[in-house]
Amino acid sequence: MKCAELLAVLNEYVEGTVDPAICEEFEKHMAGCNPCQVVVDNIRKTITLYKGGQPCELPVEFRQRLHSALRQKWKQTHPQKA
């Protein structure tokens, strides 16, 4: 396996869904190729950082508007409960 060929299976490798035979070849290549090792490690860290990112705060005024719109809609769609 060449460095360029790693790219085609990189997604599956970092997600742990790569075919076992290909996985073995992938790891054999990485054992002798420090740049590829570092790239794979960087990619894993990139995904981890984004997965753990902070959700944006909802503006307070918008949150109030959202909930009153929901209550109003609820009343329209559930008239017997109003």
Place this chain on the structure above:
Amino acid sequence: MNIINQIDPEVSDPALVARAQAGELDAFEALANRYEQRVYALALRMLRHQQDAEDVTQQTFLSALEHLGGFRGDASFATWLLRIASHAALKVIRKQKGLDTISLEEATEEADGYDTIPHPEYIADWRHSPEQLVQQHEIQRLLDEALAKLDEKHRLVFLLRDVEGLSVRETAETLGLSEANTKVRLLRARLQLREQLTRTLGDPERRVVRVPHNH
């Protein structure tokens, strides 16, 4: 106005959905409380415009309220909601581009393939672990800036798959793409983000230069 209701945070999503379907407004509001930030964050990162993100968030929950009776739990409630939000955000994007009837895929057609993907250039071990980085105040800004620099078609795939955790199939269906195209776009997004983040977070003293080699 009190918008905090009294529902125990331990109550599961399916239990809340069942109660909301049975007509309990508090249960629906508890679901909204649980997911409003996530829906808003997704919309904001898709659209990069606060007012549009608010509109999409509101439409998403109104639509969820209206169609709750039809929700059968085939996917999780979170996935169902995120897909409603993505569709609403895509509608805004298409409208902005004047693409009412054209799919995003056709509109951004390109020869996507693995052989045209740029190879990593700046390769270096990072100075800190992700666990250390999340403690740093500046990191979220850096992540958002790197994401904003991606092409829209790559950003959308990355947001749904890696940030929101939809499967490749769900991401492809939501965006109206083939799975093969989704995977290529995901790879491009991951590589571009890696490149950008490594230029900031990488340790220049531990930079690795790729020398021509045969294996």
